[in-house]
């Protein structure tokens with residue numbers, strides 16, 4: 001992303017954040033973040049973006065890892081549903097809306113992206129939910145549980 005493009009998303013985002021190489025960031029991804037930031041009304045803190053040692057999408061500026069202002073404590077209740085629901089996967093999980101309605105908004109605003117959810121990330125020694133968003137074409141979402149196991153194509157439902 002060039003300087004002029006960065007100006008269009010200022011002050012929500014600036015090339016001085018932890019993008020790695022801000023010039024390599026894909027403009028489409030930054031615009032999705034920009035829109036989500038405006039709709040959420042919460043600050044989005046960039047943890048990592050362009051990373052030559054990361055996944056293909058991180059190498060190419062198509063992915064970003066971030067945390068969201070106020071999204072810290074999340075009560076996750078994993079449960080199983082049989083495949084007869086036709087969802088192609090049996091792992092669902094429910095988030096306690098009492099703890100964090102913002103999670104639903106985040107999932108909604110990034111619904112066109114691939115979304116990874118890391119509720120057990122820590123930041124400065126404290127639990128702080130983290131998100132990975134990328135714009136590779138094959139749709140996928142996932143979350144990583146406390147034991148480090150990945151669960152794919154989750155659905156969200158209110159309790």
Ligand SMILES: [Zn+2]
Nearest residue numbers: 063064065132
């Ligand atoms: Zn990532």
